[in-house]
Amino acid sequence: MNKVLTESTPVNLTSDFKEITKMRLAVSVVFSSVAGYFLGADVVDFVTVLLLAIGGYLMVGASNAFNQVIEKDLDALMNRTKNRPIPAGRMSVTKALIIAILFTVVGVGVLYFINPVTAMFGAVSIVLYVAVYTPLKTRTPLSVFVGAFPGAIPFMLGWVAATNHFSIEPGTLFMIQFFWQFPHFWALGWWLYDDYERGGFFMLPTGKRDKGTAVQIILYTIWTIIISLVPVTGATGSLYLTPISGVLIFLLGLLMLKYAVQLYKKRDEKTAKQLMFASVTYITLLQIIYVLDKFIRTWI
Incomplete structure (x- = not known):
């Protein structure tokens, strides 16, 4: 292990840093937060946007670093995670903890500079992810339900950063991303079931790739679509969506x-993978449509 650590190159260190903080996931979270900010802001302050992006990345990076420290032995058992910096021996636990702690302190500080409410929700997301969700992953399928709470915070965090308070509008953004996570993570859990089983993780609601799990995926997909369209009714305060945008989101949901539905019929890994990527496409385009809808209405 020491030999590997000694011979690490700057390129490898950069790659390991990206891996320990899960850069791609962190960037997607930052995207959600910024989208929420644009929805909530009357006047866009790009300094706040920058602070939100930096703070959001640091908070997600901290959560992921803590997670990989806790799960280092389990990561070594799974093909998809065995080459992560800690189980592969390229990064020590101490170094990972320093990154995690530093990111937490600086991240909370940056978000606090925006406003205290934003910092509070950022800190809550780390605590829930690290202290509650992570330990439950090897104990119960309910871990996905618990993990959906910190996972749903980023979209509404941006609105809170823009307004300094929580209300029905960020609550709706929270619910959209909350329900969306179930078909997304259950599809991922189905696709990588064998690997998760090697690590002892319980990711599917029934614990199996069966009709029961497939039915729940369908139900939560429907709920995701319904919640996503509620702003069309005008019942969510200043968070409003025009019927045209509602139709676009409905088609994405379909x-x-x-x-x-295909997963229910076929129950294979290929379809689960397709569903997982379709869910990523859905939430990304939904956030873009919501933001464009607001600004187009403003310009018109």
């Missing part, structure tokens, strides 16, 4: 639902 695409995701199509793969959920």
